[in-house]
Amino acid sequence: MADEEEVVDPAGxxxxxxxPPYWVEVWNDYDPSMRFVSxxxxxxxxxxxxxxxxxxxxxxxKHTGLHSDNVEEVVFVAEGEGEVFSxxxxxxxxxxxxxxxxxxxxHDIYAQGSDAMRLLSxxxxxxxxxxxxxxxxxxxxxxxxxxxxxxxLTELDPNNLPENFPFSLxxxxxxxxxxxxxxxxxxxxxxxxxxxxGKPPDEVQVRVSEPGTGRWMVGPAGGELRYEDELxxxxxxxxxxxxxxxxxxx
Numbered sequence: 696m697a698d699e700e701e702v703v704d705p706a707g708x709x710x711x712x713x714x715p716p717y718w719v720e721v722w723n724d725y726d727p728s729m730r731f732v733s734x735x736x737x738x739x740x741x742x743x744x745x746x747x748x749x750x751x752x753x754x755x756x757k758h759t760g761l762h763s764d765n766v767e768e769v770v771f772v773a774e775g776e777g778e779v780f781s782x783x784x785x786x787x788x789x790x791x792x793x794x795x796x797x798x799x800x801x802h803d804i805y806a807q808g809s810d811a812m813r814l815l816s817x818x819x820x821x822x823x824x825x826x827x828x829x830x831x832x833x834x835x836x837x838x839x840x841x842x843x844x845x846x847x848l849t850e851l852d853p854n855n856l857p858e859n860f861p862f863s864l865x866x867x868x869x870x871x872x873x874x875x876x877x878x879x880x881x882x883x884x885x886x887x888x889x890x891x892x893g894k895p896p897d898e899v900q901v902r903v904s905e906p907g908t909g910r911w912m913v914g915p916a917g918g919e920l921r922y923e924d925e926l927x928x929x930x931x932x933x934x935x936x937x938x939x940x941x942x943x944x945x
Contacts, residue, residue, distance in 0.1 A: 717843045721759075721831050729760040729829070735841045739821045747821050747841055751814040753777070753806035760831065761803040762839075765824040768796040768816050775812030779804045788812065801828070850881060853892070 716736040723729040737748035753759065753775070761780075770793065777788045781802040786794065788804070796802050806812035823841040830837055853864055868879070880889055888896035902913045903920070914920035 717841075719833070719839070721834070721839060723760060723829050723831055726760070726829065728757055730754070730757045731759050733839065733841075735823075738841060743821055745819065745821065747818050747823060749816045749818065749823060749841060751804075751812075751816065753804060753812045753814070755806050755808055755811065758803055758805040760827050760829055761801050762825045762827040763799050763801045764796065764818070765826075766798045766818050766820045768798075768818055768823075770794045770796065771815045771817075773813040773815050775806055775810045776808045777804060777806040777812050850883060853881065 716734055717738075718732060718734040720732045721730065731754075732752040734750040734752070735747065736750060737743055737746075739747075751759070755775075772788050772790050772792050772794070774790055775788075776790065779786050779788055779794065779802055781796070781800060788794070804812070804814070818841075825839045827837050827839065831839060851867075880892060884892070888898070888900065890896070898915050900913065900915060901920070902911055902923070904911055905922075911923040912920040913923045913926065
């Protein structure tokens, strides 16, 4: 039998080598010509405290899409040729030339000719935020950050575990092995007043803000809501009221 082919993680380098910098390929579903690659080789991770560097690759016939950056951008055209469209007109991009885009100025870069355009951009910040007029992917929004997206944390729902979940509830401390109690309540379940897993609370209390007043209203869900400050005042008055002396027996 032939030897199994070794699977290499493209996000990691060979043993002993540093992993490659953060990069992302950006595109727009409604405009096939809007596609480019952003590579961020210099930032806080590399020791920069007040600047960063980006490297862009745009294939011929493609463009970046109209966008603006949160800070000034100094661009050096390393390879390829094209044109940049901005407020007030357009400029020809040629190898060896520098261009400056002020902060907040919309610009759209088109790659022309037969070779991919490669741009080296310098920014006076450790995080570049590029805001596009169109939605971009894989971001799923309009803002591209030079920093990798942070991991998103979600609360584990013991009643709806993912398929092939690698841990048991006992291992996570959410249930005792062999006990009738299947698990502990999640934080969300405790917040809404549940006392047993899978059993809704007898009464759910709600607290909502009344727009324009700064006051809060509280009460049972689906029932009458009252101003929280009024309830607190009534409770305080009741606590401070003198106790009634028992009437003498006749």
